[in-house]
Amino acid sequence: MLKDYLLVEKFPLFWCSGCGNGIALQAIVRNMDKRNWTRKNTVVATGIGCWGKADDYLSTNRIHGTHGRALPFSTGVKLANPKLNVITIMGDGDGITIGGNHLIHAARRNVDVTAIMVNNLNYGMTGGQYSGTTPKSSLTKTSVYGHVENGFDVCGVVKAAGGSFVARCTVYDVNQLEKIIGQAMDHKGFSFVEIISPCPTHFGRNNKLGDAPAMMKLIKENTISIKQAEGLDFEELRGKFVTGIFENREQEDYSTAYQKIIDGLQIKQKVEDKDEPKEQFIENDVSAAPGRKEITISGVGGQGMILCGTMIANASAINDHKNATLSTEYGTETRGTFAKADVISSDDEIFFPDVTDPDLVVCLHQIAYERYTGKLSEKSKIIYNSDEVTPDLAQSHKEIGIPITKIAKEIGNTAVANIVTLGIIAGYTGVVSHSGAKEQIQSFFGSKSDKILQMNYQAFDKGVEVAKYL
Incomplete structure (x- = not known):
């Protein structure tokens, strides 16, 4: 039951009215339940920010780390106990702006964790400053005349860094969201899912995008599939949310590769011990x-x-x-x-x-x-x-x-x-x-x-x- 994974006594949710974080959290919990993950064999690592508060409502093992460092915590947990199911929850500030260095190296190593980044296109919790994913020309608390930088294509970054499962979805298409998160959880290796969920309180208000239902409609109207995006140039893709699975390949994960080295050293040591007994201290x-x-x-x-x-x-x-x-x-x-x-x-x-x-x-x-x-x-x-x-x-x-x-x-x-x-x-x-x-x-x-x-x-x-x- 979903209640087995939630601390219902802490409801109602902390997030603003119209925020998509609750939709994302429900999709994660539903997939935990489908896979019979237990509270004991599951660890959720979070960082700082609106989405980082998700661990407040989970009854699994949890680590609430510092800003941008959720992935290093997850990596340490997984290497210490590869049998655990490890999920990393990050916002765009946590995942790519402050924590970008950790993101590319976790992808490069192919650590077997599921990283779920909710991209609300700004720093929501601290007042609406621009982040590494804020679209060009957007109005934010720190770009009141329009943002002059292009936002990261985070999925492109993770794929280029070597992530073996890379996908993007939105909080509008709940069926696709739940399906993709499930595939990410089942994948052996580094799984990265970006969830588009623009912040209604700051990003939406600053850019006059209307109320939460209007922003959901905006997501719907500007979402295209990977196939539809083929052949479109950079400018044609501006403002579009390209969703789907960008990478899904089998590749030996970090823990498995590391264990092979340990096993090899143990075999070597046994041979050496047999050929040349070590000094005994009895x-x-x-x-x-x-x-x-x-x-x-x-x-x-x-x-x-x-x-x-x-x-x-x-x-x-x-x-x-x-x-x-x-x-x-x-x-x-x-x-x-x-x-x-x-x-x-x-x-x-x-x-x-x-x-x-x-x-x-x-x-x-x-x-x-x-x-x-x-x-x-x-x-x-x-x-x-x-x-x-x-x-x-x-x-x-x-x-x-x-x-x-x-x-x-x-x-x-x-x-x-x-x-x-x-x-x-x-x-x-x-x-x-x-x-x-x-x-x-x-x-x-x-x-x-x-x-x-x-x-x-x-x-x-x-x-x-x-x-x-x-």
């Missing part, structure tokens, strides 16, 4: 502790904090088979400015990647200490590099100073301070198994000389040893 191993850990690893550029965080996240996800996220922050300079890695490892799902209540904050430099230890909860512990950090004695939570730089220097090179830190974190928190951490050291340094590899193993072991006394 003796004296300590398994990853159960539960959830949130850790912030900070310092300055050049200290390898992000590499340390990457190793922990990889070890947790790849070697220990837990859920893990990594998010990073760093300044514009390569060296000497702040650098931070947030790592979350959990037996359960993780819904937000940034550390908000850390179990442990590690600081290898004064800049990081001053930046990241100001607002912590009572449970948070701080480990700081006593060679580089002067602690704030007013801190109320537990702080531990360790001469990490000195330890790394004694091992043979201050560059391994981040691996000493890795060992301290693994030993102190149990966030990863020791064998998993060493697998990551092997992965990152195995191609270098045996001396460098062994020095990093030694640095990790030393960090673990130090952690025993904390």
Whole structure:
């Protein structure tokens, strides 16, 4: 039932009287129902604008992103879980004016999402400014004497960029609209549907096109098929809405192509493992502790904090088979400015990647200490590099100073301070198994000389040893 996909308690709709967005939304929901898509296996990503408000009324999984960025969100969702049905809802501002760069690259990649752009020919929500699709000579809030630019042929742009399904329809011809959206949903690859729905409140009023019924009549009278458009030149097509399917071809989608690479690498790895067994790290191993850990690893550029965080996240996800996220922050300079890695490892799902209540904050430099230890909860512990950090004695939570730089220097090179830190974190928190951490050291340094590899193993072991006394 259509009600299964709608939050009816949020009705009536936000849109102005006479707006075609409700017609477009109904066509989408009807096609979801026909295909038995569920609320759990469907994700709708939206951006900013009138049409971007459509997710307010949907009960599916939803992402309301920033202006022009609905497609990157959709791409990320689809790559993370190719089994999901992903729909991107965009206006002409979101889709081609601000988000045009993302549109052409999503089409080029042939990401398996259905992108539905309602083109109301202006920026409706913000007052009627012209957009990238506003027709030449039109009157808008920002072109009061007539628009001097030609509007994009968005379907032409998407087709040229490589979109494998490209179509245009209008809110007047509801049967064609519903049929084309259904075909787009069934298509494997990037599907783009442009829906012509001129804004009655701003575009229609500014250009004296009459009320909403009059504008529907205008759409009807100016719509022609692709076949009818053949042979007409640019000027003859001005003001016409050419509808139909411009491109519909089979092409391997991005997720499928990417999975083939992964499968190939896995096969290659199995062969390599069979021919040359990897070093085993079983003796004296300590398994990853159960539960959830949130850790912030900070310092300055050049200290390898992000590499340390990457190793922990990889070890947790790849070697220990837990859920893990990594998010990073760093300044514009390569060296000497702040650098931070947030790592979350959990037996359960993780819904937000940034550390908000850390179990442990590690600081290898004064800049990081001053930046990241100001607002912590009572449970948070701080480990700081006593060679580089002067602690704030007013801190109320537990702080531990360790001469990490000195330890790394004694091992043979201050560059391994981040691996000493890795060992301290693994030993102190149990966030990863020791064998998993060493697998990551092997992965990152195995191609270098045996001396460098062994020095990093030694640095990790030393960090673990130090952690025993904390």
